[in-house]
Amino acid sequence: MKKIILLIIVLATPLFLMLPSCASEDRIKTTKSISAGKILYEKHCMGCHGQKGEGYKTLYPPIQNSDYLQANKKKIPCIIKKGMHEPIKVNGKEYKGQMLGFENFDNNQISYLMNYLYNMYENTDTAFYSPDFVKECLQTCE
């Protein structure tokens, strides 16, 4: 009897080990997207918005803890793609600088970047911004 129990334990252990990895497949997808977004951020955005998305004076708005980012999720793909050409208010401060759009970015890249922006440092957003979400948002750009 003892041998059978032992056998069950031995056989079942790998199954238990595999379970969590199966359950977090979505999480893996998000993590991969965030990592790819970080690389894009560091190459194209960090110069202005800062290493931790802290922004700079009233020239470059912050991304970390930004009320604008939280309130305008559907606008973000348009801003990345088409740029920012009018003043915006972030956390009570007005920013009048301009930003060029990254027209060469495809929906995948914008999706990576969004997942990073919403998860960088103190931003914690569990939602996953898929390329399809990006595509949908881009259709509404002004």
Place this chain on the structure above:
Amino acid sequence: MKNSWLLPILCCLILFSCKKPKEEKLAFMGYGETKTVQRDGKEIEENTYPSVPEFEFTNQDGKIINNEFIKDKIVIVDFFFATCPTICPVVKKNTMPLFEKYKDHPDVIFLSHSITPLLDSTSVLKNYAQGLGVDNSNWHFVRGDIEKTIEIANKFYYVSVIKNKEAPGGMDHSGFIILLDKNGKKRYRGKNAYDGQVPSSVELLMEDVQKLIDEKKENKS
């Protein structure tokens, strides 16, 4: 007390050893030479290094900035554009401590040339200046004819500014900062130009701006 004369000599020696050695002057950039010539019975240094050529641009307030405007000033020069996502923000952030130190100095001017004048209208430059917190008139963000900007950047300042359709804003450029003395001549410490992307290089620039201020005072006295 045979050696009573020793004490005054020792004192003199100590005094002279304390005298600050004369600091080396900053080098001139470009092709030319410095000669000591006699004029009106005085020995003066004359040099043939190039001075800033004729230019005329307008700043964020629509004011004309030209050779006359920077006459007798120490000028800190760079090239940028308001929507630049890569080099310029780093250069501007690194330059800020330098600006904070000399923003009210009557002999120092900051001059940033826009390399995308079509995008950077006077109002865009004004917003840019305000965004950086530049609220006095010592830092001039100027725009003008793009060909003239490219020419002065490449031919005089040796800061590479090149049109490139692939680059953001359609322009490639370097983040070097150039220091002009009161005669409009390029000065540097030797070996390296000031790289605005490297904070330690901007610190050297800060020391060297002070050297030029002291040099100007010496020449006046």
